[in-house]
Amino acid sequence: MAAAAYDVAALALKGNKAFLNFPQDVLHYPIPPSSSAADIRKAAAEAAAMKQSDENNNSNYSDEEFIDIDAYFNMPNMLVDMVGAMMVSPPRLSSTDDQDLPEDDCVGETGNLWNYD
Template identity: 40%
Template structure:
Protein backbone atom coordinates (compact mmCIF):
# COMPACT_ATOMS: atom_id res chain seq x y z
CA UNK A 1 0.00 0.00 0.00
CA UNK A 2 1.46 3.23 -1.12
CA UNK A 3 1.80 5.91 1.53
CA UNK A 4 -0.71 8.63 1.22
CA UNK A 5 0.97 11.89 0.50
CA UNK A 6 -0.73 14.97 1.86
CA UNK A 7 -0.01 18.07 -0.10
CA UNK A 8 1.20 20.79 2.15
CA UNK A 9 -0.37 24.12 1.66
CA UNK A 10 1.77 27.12 2.14
CA UNK A 11 -0.94 28.47 4.36
CA UNK A 12 -0.24 25.70 6.89
CA UNK A 13 3.10 27.24 7.78
CA UNK A 14 3.26 29.01 11.13
CA UNK A 15 2.11 32.57 10.95
CA UNK A 16 3.97 35.37 12.61
CA UNK A 17 1.54 38.03 13.66
CA UNK A 18 2.74 41.56 14.07
CA UNK A 19 1.06 43.06 17.10
CA UNK A 20 -1.15 45.97 16.34
CA UNK A 21 -0.08 49.01 18.30
CA UNK A 22 -3.69 50.07 18.60
CA UNK A 23 -4.58 46.82 20.39
CA UNK A 24 -1.76 46.92 22.92
CA UNK A 25 -3.44 49.61 24.96
CA UNK A 26 -6.88 51.18 24.98
CA UNK A 27 -7.19 54.32 22.87
CA UNK A 28 -6.22 57.36 24.85
CA UNK A 29 -8.64 60.22 25.06
CA UNK A 30 -7.10 63.32 23.58
CA UNK A 31 -6.63 65.89 26.29
CA UNK A 32 -6.68 69.61 25.60
CA UNK A 33 -3.22 71.20 25.24
CA UNK A 34 -1.70 72.88 28.28
CA UNK A 35 -4.51 71.65 30.54
CA UNK A 36 -7.23 73.67 28.82
CA UNK A 37 -10.83 72.83 29.61
CA UNK A 38 -12.58 70.95 26.77
CA UNK A 39 -15.71 73.09 27.08
CA UNK A 40 -14.99 76.43 28.76
CA UNK A 41 -12.95 79.19 27.19
CA UNK A 42 -10.05 81.03 28.76
CA UNK A 43 -9.30 78.62 31.61
CA UNK A 44 -6.82 75.83 32.27
CA UNK A 45 -6.01 73.47 35.09
CA UNK A 46 -2.90 73.92 37.18
CA UNK A 47 -2.00 72.03 40.35
CA UNK A 48 -5.56 70.84 40.84
CA UNK A 49 -7.04 74.34 40.55
CA UNK A 50 -8.43 76.32 37.63
CA UNK A 51 -6.73 79.49 36.44
CA UNK A 52 -8.36 82.09 34.23
CA UNK A 53 -6.71 84.61 31.92
CA UNK A 54 -7.54 86.65 28.84
CA UNK A 55 -5.46 88.21 26.07
CA UNK A 56 -5.87 91.93 25.61
CA UNK A 57 -7.14 92.94 22.15
CA UNK A 58 -4.38 93.85 19.68
CA UNK A 59 -1.71 92.93 22.22
CA UNK A 60 0.37 89.90 23.11
CA UNK A 61 -0.11 90.44 26.84
CA UNK A 62 -2.68 88.68 28.98
CA UNK A 63 -4.59 89.77 32.07
CA UNK A 64 -4.41 87.31 34.94
CA UNK A 65 -7.91 86.80 36.36
CA UNK A 66 -7.11 84.52 39.28
CA UNK A 67 -6.97 80.91 40.46
CA UNK A 68 -10.22 79.23 41.50
CA UNK A 69 -11.41 75.96 42.99
CA UNK A 70 -13.88 75.05 40.22
CA UNK A 71 -13.91 75.36 36.45
CA UNK A 72 -17.26 77.18 36.56
CA UNK A 73 -15.86 79.95 38.76
CA UNK A 74 -12.88 80.46 36.45
CA UNK A 75 -15.12 80.38 33.37
CA UNK A 76 -17.43 83.05 34.80
CA UNK A 77 -14.42 85.24 35.60
CA UNK A 78 -13.31 84.93 31.99
CA UNK A 79 -16.79 85.96 30.79
CA UNK A 80 -16.66 89.23 32.75
CA UNK A 81 -13.28 90.12 31.26
CA UNK A 82 -14.45 89.14 27.77
CA UNK A 83 -17.48 91.43 27.93
CA UNK A 84 -15.34 94.32 29.16
CA UNK A 85 -12.60 93.95 26.53
CA UNK A 86 -14.41 92.52 23.50
CA UNK A 87 -18.02 93.64 23.82
CA UNK A 88 -21.38 91.84 23.97
CA UNK A 89 -20.88 90.02 20.66
CA UNK A 90 -17.94 87.99 21.96
CA UNK A 91 -18.59 84.28 22.69
CA UNK A 92 -19.12 83.54 26.38
CA UNK A 93 -19.07 80.45 28.55
CA UNK A 94 -22.41 81.36 30.16
CA UNK A 95 -24.23 83.70 27.76
CA UNK A 96 -27.48 83.39 29.73
CA UNK A 97 -25.76 85.10 32.69
CA UNK A 98 -24.37 88.03 30.70
CA UNK A 99 -26.96 90.50 32.00
CA UNK A 100 -26.04 89.72 35.61
CA UNK A 101 -22.28 90.11 35.20
CA UNK A 102 -20.67 93.09 36.98
CA UNK A 103 -19.09 95.81 34.86
CA UNK A 104 -15.50 96.82 35.75
CA UNK A 105 -15.08 100.43 36.87
CA UNK A 106 -12.38 100.91 34.22
CA UNK A 107 -10.58 98.77 31.66
CA UNK A 108 -7.47 98.53 33.80
CA UNK A 109 -6.19 95.06 34.67
CA UNK A 110 -6.91 95.60 38.36
CA UNK A 111 -10.55 96.62 37.88
CA UNK A 112 -11.20 93.79 35.43
CA UNK A 113 -9.66 91.30 37.84
CA UNK A 114 -11.77 92.61 40.72
CA UNK A 115 -15.01 92.28 38.73
CA UNK A 116 -14.00 88.79 37.63
CA UNK A 117 -13.39 87.72 41.23
CA UNK A 118 -16.78 89.12 42.26
CA UNK A 119 -18.71 87.01 39.76
CA UNK A 120 -16.60 83.96 40.59
CA UNK A 121 -17.74 84.29 44.20
CA UNK A 122 -21.36 83.91 43.12
CA UNK A 123 -20.49 80.72 41.23
CA UNK A 124 -19.09 78.95 44.27
CA UNK A 125 -20.95 75.70 45.08
CA UNK A 126 -23.55 76.26 47.79
CA UNK A 127 -23.40 72.69 49.13
CA UNK A 128 -19.76 71.64 49.38
CA UNK A 129 -19.03 67.95 49.95
CA UNK A 130 -17.24 66.37 52.91
CA UNK A 131 -19.37 68.32 55.37
CA UNK A 132 -17.60 71.61 54.78
CA UNK A 133 -19.56 74.82 55.14
CA UNK A 134 -19.80 77.35 52.38
CA UNK A 135 -17.32 80.16 52.83
CA UNK A 136 -17.71 83.08 50.38
CA UNK A 137 -14.17 84.21 51.15
CA UNK A 138 -12.86 80.98 49.65
CA UNK A 139 -14.12 82.05 46.25
CA UNK A 140 -11.70 84.97 46.11
CA UNK A 141 -8.73 84.19 43.87
CA UNK A 142 -6.32 81.91 45.69
CA UNK A 143 -3.46 84.22 44.80
CA UNK A 144 -3.20 87.87 45.72
CA UNK A 145 -2.04 89.85 42.65
CA UNK A 146 -1.29 92.94 44.73
CA UNK A 147 1.46 91.31 46.78
CA UNK A 148 2.56 88.27 44.80
CA UNK A 149 5.45 88.90 42.37
CA UNK A 150 4.64 85.63 40.60
CA UNK A 151 1.39 87.08 39.32
CA UNK A 152 3.23 89.91 37.60
CA UNK A 153 5.24 87.35 35.69
CA UNK A 154 2.10 85.47 34.61
CA UNK A 155 0.28 88.60 33.46
CA UNK A 156 2.64 88.98 30.49
CA UNK A 157 3.52 85.86 28.55
CA UNK A 158 2.85 84.09 25.28
CA UNK A 159 1.63 80.57 24.62
CA UNK A 160 0.75 78.37 21.66
CA UNK A 161 -2.53 80.22 21.06
CA UNK A 162 -0.63 83.46 20.48
CA UNK A 163 1.62 81.74 17.93
CA UNK A 164 -1.32 80.53 15.85
CA UNK A 165 -3.06 83.91 16.07
CA UNK A 166 0.09 85.94 15.34
CA UNK A 167 -0.81 86.80 11.69
CA UNK A 168 -4.20 88.13 12.75
CA UNK A 169 -2.65 89.92 15.71
CA UNK A 170 -0.04 91.64 13.54
CA UNK A 171 -2.76 92.78 11.14
CA UNK A 172 -4.79 94.24 14.01
CA UNK A 173 -1.73 96.02 15.41
CA UNK A 174 -0.87 97.43 11.98
CA UNK A 175 -4.43 98.66 11.58
CA UNK A 176 -4.26 100.31 14.98
CA UNK A 177 -1.02 102.10 14.11
CA UNK A 178 -2.69 103.78 11.13
CA UNK A 179 -4.96 105.72 13.45
CA UNK A 180 -3.87 109.28 14.14
CA UNK A 181 -3.04 109.99 17.79
CA UNK A 182 -5.41 112.34 19.62
CA UNK A 183 -4.42 115.99 19.55
CA UNK A 184 -3.59 117.48 22.91
CA UNK A 185 -4.40 121.18 23.21
CA UNK A 186 -2.36 122.73 25.98
CA UNK A 187 -2.78 126.33 27.19
CA UNK A 188 -1.12 128.67 24.72
CA UNK A 189 0.34 130.95 27.38
CA UNK A 190 2.33 128.06 28.88
CA UNK A 191 3.18 125.78 25.99
CA UNK A 192 3.95 128.24 23.20
CA UNK A 193 6.11 130.46 25.35
CA UNK A 194 8.06 127.44 26.57
CA UNK A 195 8.56 126.12 23.03
CA UNK A 196 9.64 129.54 21.77
CA UNK A 197 12.12 129.94 24.62
CA UNK A 198 13.51 126.46 23.99
CA UNK A 199 13.85 127.17 20.27
CA UNK A 200 15.67 130.45 20.86
CA UNK A 201 18.01 128.78 23.30
CA UNK A 202 18.93 126.06 20.82
CA UNK A 203 19.44 128.59 18.02
CA UNK A 204 21.60 130.82 20.25
CA UNK A 205 23.73 127.85 21.25
CA UNK A 206 24.19 126.85 17.62
CA UNK A 207 25.26 130.38 16.59
CA UNK A 208 27.67 130.61 19.50
CA UNK A 209 29.32 127.35 18.51
CA UNK A 210 29.73 128.54 14.92
CA UNK A 211 31.55 131.64 16.06
Protein backbone atom coordinates (compact mmCIF):
# COMPACT_ATOMS: atom_id res chain seq x y z
CA MET A 1 0.00 0.00 0.00
CA ALA A 2 2.79 2.40 0.87
CA ALA A 3 4.59 1.57 -2.37
CA ALA A 4 1.46 2.37 -4.39
CA ALA A 5 1.04 5.66 -2.52
CA TYR A 6 4.68 6.47 -3.23
CA ASP A 7 4.17 5.71 -6.93
CA VAL A 8 1.28 8.19 -7.20
CA ALA A 9 3.23 10.90 -5.38
CA ALA A 10 6.37 10.25 -7.44
CA LEU A 11 4.41 10.45 -10.68
CA ALA A 12 2.79 13.71 -9.58
CA LEU A 13 6.10 15.26 -8.56
CA LYS A 14 8.60 13.80 -11.06
CA GLY A 15 6.45 12.70 -13.98
CA ASN A 16 7.92 10.12 -16.34
CA LYS A 17 11.33 10.41 -14.62
CA ALA A 18 9.97 8.79 -11.45
CA PHE A 19 11.23 5.38 -10.37
CA LEU A 20 8.15 3.30 -9.61
CA ASN A 21 7.50 0.21 -7.53
CA PHE A 22 4.62 -0.97 -9.71
CA PRO A 23 5.12 0.44 -13.21
CA GLN A 24 2.53 -2.00 -14.58
CA ASP A 25 -0.19 -0.24 -12.54
CA VAL A 26 0.45 3.28 -13.83
CA LEU A 27 -2.73 3.36 -15.90
CA HIS A 28 -4.84 2.35 -12.89
CA TYR A 29 -3.51 4.94 -10.45
CA PRO A 30 -5.64 7.99 -9.66
CA ILE A 31 -4.29 11.26 -11.04
CA PRO A 32 -4.28 14.21 -8.65
CA PRO A 33 -6.20 17.19 -10.07
CA SER A 34 -3.36 19.56 -9.15
CA SER A 35 0.17 19.48 -7.79
CA SER A 36 -0.90 20.66 -4.35
CA ALA A 37 0.15 18.55 -1.41
CA ALA A 38 -3.45 17.90 -0.38
CA ASP A 39 -4.44 16.61 -3.84
CA ILE A 40 -1.35 14.40 -4.06
CA ARG A 41 -2.02 12.99 -0.57
CA LYS A 42 -5.65 12.25 -1.49
CA ALA A 43 -4.65 10.45 -4.72
CA ALA A 44 -1.91 8.53 -2.88
CA ALA A 45 -4.42 7.40 -0.24
CA GLU A 46 -6.80 6.24 -3.00
CA ALA A 47 -3.99 4.25 -4.66
CA ALA A 48 -3.12 2.63 -1.34
CA ALA A 49 -6.76 1.66 -0.78
CA MET A 50 -6.94 0.25 -4.33
CA LYS A 51 -3.81 -1.82 -3.71
CA GLN A 52 -5.25 -3.16 -0.45
CA SER A 53 -8.52 -4.19 -2.10
CA ASP A 54 -6.59 -5.81 -4.98
CA GLU A 55 -4.52 -7.84 -2.53
CA ASN A 56 -7.62 -8.90 -0.60
CA ASN A 57 -9.43 -9.96 -3.78
CA ASN A 58 -6.45 -11.82 -5.26
CA SER A 59 -5.42 -13.57 -2.06
CA ASN A 60 -4.90 -17.27 -2.78
CA TYR A 61 -2.98 -18.05 0.35
CA SER A 62 -5.75 -20.30 1.68
CA ASP A 63 -5.54 -22.44 -1.50
CA GLU A 64 -1.81 -23.04 -1.20
CA GLU A 65 -0.60 -26.25 0.38
CA PHE A 66 2.10 -26.17 3.01
CA ILE A 67 5.04 -28.43 2.15
CA ASP A 68 7.23 -29.59 4.99
CA ILE A 69 10.67 -29.75 3.38
CA ASP A 70 12.06 -31.93 6.18
CA ALA A 71 9.37 -34.55 5.57
CA TYR A 72 9.52 -34.22 1.79
CA PHE A 73 13.19 -35.14 1.66
CA ASN A 74 12.80 -37.63 4.54
CA MET A 75 15.33 -35.68 6.58
CA PRO A 76 13.56 -34.95 9.87
CA ASN A 77 16.43 -32.97 11.36
CA MET A 78 17.62 -31.12 8.26
CA LEU A 79 17.41 -27.61 9.75
CA VAL A 80 18.96 -28.74 13.03
CA ASP A 81 21.81 -30.42 11.12
CA MET A 82 22.37 -27.28 9.04
CA VAL A 83 22.61 -25.17 12.18
CA GLY A 84 24.99 -27.70 13.70
CA ALA A 85 27.21 -27.48 10.63
CA MET A 86 27.45 -23.73 11.08
CA MET A 87 28.73 -24.28 14.63
CA VAL A 88 31.81 -26.23 13.50
CA SER A 89 34.96 -24.26 14.10
CA PRO A 90 37.41 -23.82 11.23
CA PRO A 91 40.61 -25.88 11.20
CA ARG A 92 43.40 -24.62 13.38
CA LEU A 93 46.49 -23.26 11.74
CA SER A 94 49.62 -25.12 12.62
CA SER A 95 53.17 -24.52 11.63
CA THR A 96 54.43 -27.35 9.48
CA ASP A 97 57.49 -27.91 7.35
CA ASP A 98 55.45 -27.70 4.14
CA GLN A 99 57.16 -24.47 3.11
CA ASP A 100 59.29 -26.30 0.52
CA LEU A 101 56.23 -27.44 -1.49
CA PRO A 102 55.29 -25.60 -4.69
CA GLU A 103 52.47 -23.09 -4.17
CA ASP A 104 49.95 -24.90 -6.39
CA ASP A 105 50.63 -28.28 -4.78
CA CYS A 106 48.82 -27.61 -1.52
CA VAL A 107 47.15 -31.05 -1.34
CA GLY A 108 49.26 -34.17 -1.37
CA GLU A 109 50.89 -36.68 0.89
CA THR A 110 52.65 -34.03 2.92
CA GLY A 111 50.77 -30.93 1.72
CA ASN A 112 48.43 -28.95 3.89
CA LEU A 113 44.94 -28.27 2.51
CA TRP A 114 44.55 -25.23 4.73
CA ASN A 115 47.75 -23.48 3.77
CA TYR A 116 47.13 -19.73 3.93
CA ASP A 117 50.52 -18.60 2.62
